[in-house]
Amino acid sequence: MARALRIKDHWREQQLFTGRLLVAILFVLGLTGLVVARLVQLQVGKYEYYSVQSSGNRIRVEPVPPIRGLILDRNGKVLAENTPSYQLEMTPEQVPDMADTLTRLVASGILPEGDLPELKEMVASRRAFDTVVVAERLTDEELAAFAVRRPHFPGLEIRARLGRSYPYGTAAAHLLGYVGGISADDKKTLDPAEYAGTTHVGKISVERSFEARLHGTSGHEDVVVNVHGRKMQVLDRIRSLPGQDVILTIDMDAQLAANQGLQGKRGAAVAIDPRNGEVLAFVSTPAYDPNALSAGLSRRAYLALQEDLDQPMFNRALRGQYPPGSTIKPMVALAALHYGVATSERRVGCRGAFSLPGSSHRFRDWKPEGHGSVDLYNAIEQSCDVYFYTVARELGIDRLGSFLESFGLGSVTGIDIGGEKTGLVPSVAWKKKAFRRPGEQVWFPGETVIAGIGQGYLLVTPLQLAHAAATIAAKGQRFQPTLFRGTRNGATGTIEYEAPRPLPPVPDQEPGQWDAIIEGMHGVLQGPRGTARAVGLNAPYQMAGKSGTAQVFTIGQKEKYNAKDVAERRRDHALFIAFAPLEAPRIAVAVVIENGESGSKVAAPIARAVMDAYLKNPS
Amino acid sequence: MNTPAFGISLEPRSRVERGLLGRALRFLHLDGWLLVGIGGVLLISLLALYSAEGQQLTELLDQVARMLVAFGALLFMAQISPNWLRRGSPLIYALGIVLLVMVMATGDIGKGAQRWLDLGVRFQPSEIMKLGLPMTLCWLLHDRPLPPSFGVLVVVVVLLVVPVGLIAEQPDLGTAILIVLSGAVVIFLAGLGWKYIAAVGALTGAAMPALWLVMHDYQRKRVLTLLDPESDPLGAGYHIIQSKIAIGSGGIFGKGWLNGTQVQLEFLPERHTDFIFAVIGEEFGLLGALALLLLYLLIIGRGLYIAAGAPDTFSRLLAGSLSVTFFFYVFVNTAMVMGMIPVVGVPLPLVSAGGTSMVTLMAGFGILMSIQTHRKLVAR
Numbered sequence: 001m002a003r004a005l006r007i008k009d010h011w012r013e014q015q016l017f018t019g020r021l022l023v024a025i026l027f028v029l030g031l032t033g034l035v036v037a038r039l040v041q042l043q044v045g046k047y048e049y050y051s052v053q054s055s056g057n058r059i060r061v062e063p064v065p066p067i068r069g070l071i072l073d074r075n076g077k078v079l080a081e082n083t084p085s086y087q088l089e090m091t092p093e094q095v096p097d098m099a100d101t102l103t104r105l106v107a108s109g110i111l112p113e114g115d116l117p118e119l120k121e122m123v124a125s126r127r128a129f130d131t132v133v134v135a136e137r138l139t140d141e142e143l144a145a146f147a148v149r150r151p152h153f154p155g156l157e158i159r160a161r162l163g164r165s166y167p168y169g170t171a172a173a174h175l176l177g178y179v180g181g182i183s184a185d186d187k188k189t190l191d192p193a194e195y196a197g198t199t200h201v202g203k204i205s206v207e208r209s210f211e212a213r214l215h216g217t218s219g220h221e222d223v224v225v226n227v228h229g230r231k232m233q234v235l236d237r238i239r240s241l242p243g244q245d246v247i248l249t250i251d252m253d254a255q256l257a258a259n260q261g262l263q264g265k266r267g268a269a270v271a272i273d274p275r276n277g278e279v280l281a282f283v284s285t286p287a288y289d290p291n292a293l294s295a296g297l298s299r300r301a302y303l304a305l306q307e308d309l310d311q312p313m314f315n316r317a318l319r320g321q322y323p324p325g326s327t328i329k330p331m332v333a334l335a336a337l338h339y340g341v342a343t344s345e346r347r348v349g350c351r352g353a354f355s356l357p358g359s360s361h362r363f364r365d366w367k368p369e370g371h372g373s374v375d376l377y378n379a380i381e382q383s384c385d386v387y388f389y390t391v392a393r394e395l396g397i398d399r400l401g402s403f404l405e406s407f408g409l410g411s412v413t414g415i416d417i418g419g420e421k422t423g424l425v426p427s428v429a430w431k432k433k434a435f436r437r438p439g440e441q442v443w444f445p446g447e448t449v450i451a452g453i454g455q456g457y458l459l460v461t462p463l464q465l466a467h468a469a470a471t472i473a474a475k476g477q478r479f480q481p482t483l484f485r486g487t488r489n490g491a492t493g494t495i496e497y498e499a500p501r502p503l504p505p506v507p508d509q510e511p512g513q514w515d516a517i518i519e520g521m522h523g524v525l526q527g528p529r530g531t532a533r534a535v536g537l538n539a540p541y542q543m544a545g546k547s548g549t550a551q552v553f554t555i556g557q558k559e560k561y562n563a564k565d566v567a568e569r570r571r572d573h574a575l576f577i578a579f580a581p582l583e584a585p586r587i588a589v590a591v592v593i594e595n596g597e598s599g600s601k602v603a604a605p606i607a608r609a610v611m612d613a614y615l616k617n618p619s
Numbered sequence: 620m621n622t623p624a625f626g627i628s629l630e631p632r633s634r635v636e637r638g639l640l641g642r643a644l645r646f647l648h649l650d651g652w653l654l655v656g657i658g659g660v661l662l663i664s665l666l667a668l669y670s671a672e673g674q675q676l677t678e679l680l681d682q683v684a685r686m687l688v689a690f691g692a693l694l695f696m697a698q699i700s701p702n703w704l705r706r707g708s709p710l711i712y713a714l715g716i717v718l719l720v721m722v723m724a725t726g727d728i729g730k731g732a733q734r735w736l737d738l739g740v741r742f743q744p745s746e747i748m749k750l751g752l753p754m755t756l757c758w759l760l761h762d763r764p765l766p767p768s769f770g771v772l773v774v775v776v777v778l779l780v781v782p783v784g785l786i787a788e789q790p791d792l793g794t795a796i797l798i799v800l801s802g803a804v805v806i807f808l809a810g811l812g813w814k815y816i817a818a819v820g821a822l823t824g825a826a827m828p829a830l831w832l833v834m835h836d837y838q839r840k841r842v843l844t845l846l847d848p849e850s851d852p853l854g855a856g857y858h859i860i861q862s863k864i865a866i867g868s869g870g871i872f873g874k875g876w877l878n879g880t881q882v883q884l885e886f887l888p889e890r891h892t893d894f895i896f897a898v899i900g901e902e903f904g905l906l907g908a909l910a911l912l913l914l915y916l917l918i919i920g921r922g923l924y925i926a927a928g929a930p931d932t933f934s935r936l937l938a939g940s941l942s943v944t945f946f947f948y949v950f951v952n953t954a955m956v957m958g959m960i961p962v963v964g965v966p967l968p969l970v971s972a973g974g975t976s977m978v979t980l981m982a983g984f985g986i987l988m989s990i991q992t993h994r995k996l997v998a999r
């Protein structure tokens with residue numbers, strides 16, 4: 001075979017090898033050229049680009065949340081503040097023996113044993129240098145217990161955190177609301193840059209409505225972080241600006257008096273300054289504990305609040321809708337005067353019941369034997385139902401309704417916290433729209449009759465009722481109810497006040513018409529036969545008012561109402577409106593007590609207490 | 620006096636040989652130029668490792684110890700004459716095959732691949748093949764006429780396929796490819812006909828789709844990641860993106876030793892092993908990277924010079940193969956770190972932390988030195 005016969009030709013092989021070596025050198029140089037070209041491309045050509053990328057990697061902007069503004073009452077009393085609470089924090093990477101440390105924490109009584117699994121899970125899921133909260137809101141005893149053992153717990157330390165606290169607790173809960181963790185819903189409306197470091201946001205009522213003023217301006221820190229996110233160095237720091245302090249129109253003396261009166265009851269009390277619409281007291285009971293809610297409730301505790309039959313989360317002052325009952329009568333009387341249906345001299349005979357012509361249905365008076373012959377003053381003072389059945393029928397529902405609307409009933413008052421209900425002022429057109437079956441769409445004359453005493457479809461909120469009382473006190477002048485008196489700059493102390501916002505007044509009245517109904521309301525409290533004269537006794541000032549007792553459910557024609565037989569929750573609601581001092585009113589109050597049975601006996605004393613508390617201080 | 624290839628002489632031999640240093644080097648069978656290049660690269664390695672390993676002296680001392688062990692291997696290999704090396708080559712190859720089979724059967728699993736063998740010391744038998752395969756091919760071709768005949772080529776292919784198959788099965792694609800390349804370099808330098816080269820090139824091109832089918836998922840992912848690293852910035856693409864940011868942001872002069880933010884803040888993964896070239900690029904800039912490449916070229920150039928001057932076929936082919944293969948290591952790693960080729964897990968030779976591959980490399984340099992320093996005794 002030719003191949004086998006070949007012998008090595010050393011000189012030729014050397015030549016061949018040298019040639020191949022040259023090719024290899026060219027190959028090496030060529031690929032090296034590629035590598036160098038790539039280096040130049042990355043380090044010279046795209047240097048700027050990669051420099052930016054490198055900075056983006058390591059520099060992180062960390063937000064510094066602002067301190068939330070305080071909430072004050074009109075006299076400077078602090079209603080909401082930020083108080084430090086002490087919590088025990090652990091940095092896992094600094095703890096030499098985690099299992100041993102946890103065991104000893106439980107043994108020393110600082111860490112409840114039940115919290116152990118959750119804590120272990122948290123330690124496992126976080127990064128080793130992230131602090132983990134071991135125990136929140138330490139008591140003085142717990143603080144002391146830890147302090148003496150501190151050297152034995154490396155990696156653990158006490159930290160002070162600012163939390164929202166409400167010194168008056170439940171007494172101002174529905175007024176102030178509370179703060180809570182930022183939810184997905186909250187995020188939709190909040191500026192993500194301003195809230196990047198903020199953990200809590202106002203959830204409801206004042207805390208929510210004035211969130212923008214209370215929150216403040218976020219600052220930030222530019223920090224160098226490593227790949228795990230650990231802070232290595234602070235490059236720059238922009239301080240945050242604290243939020244403004246919000247001064248409310250609330251007078252805490254009046255608020256506490258209202259709260260005191262409503263203790264143990266389901267109800268609401270609202271007091272308004274008739275001269276400018278400033279809300280002086282705003283109470284709804286029962287209430288939740290805003291301190292507990294702001295600190296964070298367990299799911300179970302929150303559900304329990306939600307499912308409580310007494311509805312402590314329900315703001316009755318703002319959202320509760322009740323038949324006004326007899327508290328509507330001064331306004332009905334004014335409508336009768338306005339439309340010429342009645343004069344202050346007109347008398348109506350009351351024999352305990354009223355029937356429409358051609359009908360046998362008896363509309364009962366609260367006083368079965370009747371009031372006899374009553375004029376406007378008597379009708380208000382003694383709350384004669386038959387008088388108001390009579391004038392209401394003559395007014396007709398549409399005239400009566402539109403007149404009540406001029407007091408702000410049937411629409412929101414525009415108070416500066418959200419969620420307000422409108423109540424309801426019925427009309428012929430409303431009924432046609434509200435009911436589906438043709439038979440129910442017809443307005444019956446009897447429905448006008450009962451509207452005259454604040455029953456039937458008519459619904460008002462306690463806030464609307466207080467607003468109406470203030471409007472009567474101001475003889476038709478109306479102001480938008482407001483909780484916001486002004487702001488105080490926490491740093492400079494500068495206070496800025498808000499001007500009152502007038503609303504369209506109740507249509508002009510002939511001279512003396514306002515005085516006629518106010519005189520009647522004065523009689524209620526301080527007249528010889530007033531329904532609430534017991535409450536008006538021994539007052540250092542003159543006052544006017546009107547009681548109301550609203551039926552929660554209808555009694556049959558022949559039955560007799562017996563409070564003892566009716567389950568507590570089916571009893572009548574008790575209402576009362578009042579204002580004082582008579583000659584120059586500074587406060588108007590509305591009190592509603594669910595199933596309170598008697599406006600003059602149950603609701604009126606609370607109204608009196610609120611007025612006493614407020615008027616004891618000179619304006 | 621032996622005439623160097625191309626008729627050039629890189630050093631004034633007579634003067635060096637006269638000095639004390641020259642005599643010491645000659646006595647130890649060491650080569651001065653190679654030592655300069657290797658020493659320079661090792662120095663850069665220590666600087667980069669100190670920075671990449673969080674400035675921990677203990678880690679650095681570990682690496683110095685590995686360097687000393689590797690230098691021992693170099694010294695040892697340099698003392699063995701090329702003739703003895705040639706005779707021992709098939710034995711080394713056979714030993715390598717046996718150990719590879721043992722790995723398949725009993726080996727430890729490290730980082731998801733079965734590469735390690737624990738025989739008192741843990742090591743990767745594939746490292747033996749990095750030297751054993753080219754040596755055996757050179758031994759095979761030593762007294763056969765060149766260019767190699769078809770029959771010889773068949774034997775070459777068989778010798779190549781067995782270990783490469785075993786290593787690829789571990790799976791260690793990077794090492795497998797490098798061993799194939801070392802074999803390819805040997806037969807290329809042996810004068811393999813261009814028509815064969817063209818045929819192999821065409822076949823390789825045609826086999827690419829088939830290769831795709833037999834690749835592991837993670838290997839496919841690496842290829843896809845190369846094409847579009849941003850498609851998976853937190854997963855497979857993360858290494859490449861971070862290493863390109865490190866190198867690019869280093870600029871011409873670098874951020875300074877111990878000042879590379881990508882390195883110090885640990886954004887750069889595998890910074891003390893496979894991606895250490897990015898540390899050098901970030902902290903020492905373009906100038907530092909070029910200096911390192913120049914040192915590599917000095918080593919490779921010196922290796923090829925030794926090959927050109929080698930007296931017999933075995934020495935010639937082996938010296939050329941070792942040098943060019945060394946270049947491949949450098950190219951594959953730097954190109955990988957800069958996102959030019961897929962991530963294959965090849966360390967930067969002499970610079971990345973780790974002992975096994977350094978021992979092999981230094982042993983290779985010991986062979987080069989042996990070829991250079993024994994030739995008078997052999998060739999004359």
